Amino acid sequence: MVELGYTPQPAADALPIYTDIKEQLESTYQGFIGENEGALDRLAALFDDDYTTRKMIQTFIVEEAGHKLWLEKHLGLIKDIGMENYLIEQIGQVND
Structure with missing residues (x-):
């Protein structure tokens, strides 16, 4: 295309930055349900x-x-045991 005189205009979509793990998991999960299913x-x-x-x-x-x-599974764990206990569980899995 460059040889034909076209100059590409690269662009990137802005991706959200998550500071909350639950919010990130829920956002990713939304991509699997609803109209995307x-x-x-x-x-x-x-x-x-x-x-x-x-x-x-x-x-x-x-x-x-x-x-x-x-x-x-992980959203269910957060719901069942709470975010603090979920994070403790995840840290424990890293150290195992």
Whole structure:
């Protein structure tokens, strides 16, 4: 494109900076629910005729499902034992 006389204008989206762990976990979890739920499955369906790409997307879907479960688990822990005890638990896991 540069050879055709176009000068790229790179831009980056501003990402939020979280100082609260619970807020960060909740924000990430929101990306998995609501209108976003099933978006990856819809994407994989677009590649019915491309086995390699569809398989790659399906592998990613499985990994993201695991991440969603991890988020649910940790948000549940915060709800059940409180933020202070959750942080103590996390520090203990690092030292183990």
